[in-house]
Amino acid sequence: MTQHTCFRHPKDYPCTCAMGNLYRFVEPVVLFLLKCKGRSYGYELSSELAEHALTDAEIEAAALYRTLRQLEKNGFVRSEWDSGHSGPARRVYALTERGEVHLEEWVTVLDHMSASMVRFVLDAKSECSQSETHEDVVGVATLAGWAGQ
Amino acid sequence: MTQHTCFRHPKDYPCTCAMGNLYRFVEPVVLFLLKCKGRSYGYELSSELAEHALTDAEIEAAALYRTLRQLEKNGFVRSEWDSGHSGPARRVYALTERGEVHLEEWVTVLDHMSASMVRFVLDAKSECSQSETHEDVVGVATLAGWAGQ
């Protein structure tokens, strides 16, 4: 990330924006929404994505559309054009069987990851309180200056 | 990710390898280890990283070294050469005050993220069992064919 300040969140809020491509977690959420709804299209999904998002980073429409096309390329969803309504045509997506399996794989992965994170947070918090020499200064800035590469 | 098969894990294990740059979670773990140990160097950290890693993706030495340099560039750690021992010289790192704050920001972020993930996993699991038409097929393959962009 080149971006060295996050202009999307207040200054004292540690946000995930600067982590950049972490918004890949778009993929499992899209699969989940398609499973729940049966079928949907990009523009509709984009508004519902935030409710189930795994980070607080804003999800760009561009990323969502590209993710959907890639999911289709990999056989996890299938799509067709739908013009039976007013306004521009919609590319309507639905999960395939492979997509259902893929969602379950994601659930397993996220289950493991969340457990690791919870463990890490506990470890880190106890380590912090252990060597508490200064006041509690949690949440003073954002992750904007994160390391990356 | 180009990589379409994961050769590092058994076939029926949904791994995070294919998620690629997720191993950015190297950063908080490095900060945490430096806080615990006081000071350390790349080669040593690389062996301890796996124990606290937030994903099961292998952490490459190249990524670790680059992360450390970047952390230093951003003022979260500082380093000096140490030759007072046999073998090649080591670049020894220690947390700065900014680094301690940054670690606490990461803890806050990961706390939020883990909560979101736990919620998502619960939602997805209940959704799956709700519409259970086929046997439980969790964990049949890897995330190798994940969508990306």
Added chain:
DNA sequence: CACTCCTCAGTGCAAGTTGCATCTATTGAA
């Protein structure tokens, strides 16, 4: 001595990813 292996820190590059700006088109309302 030559040879090999381990330790330690990197670099180079092709391929992939992403944020942002921009484009096209349809429809309805002012």
Added chain:
DNA sequence: TTCAATAGATGCAACTTGCACTGAGGAGTG
């Protein structure tokens, strides 16, 4: 006519990453 909302998508510069590789110091072995 003009504007706004809906809908999907692309172009590109900048960045990230996996993999292969370099190179140096020291220990052990024959």
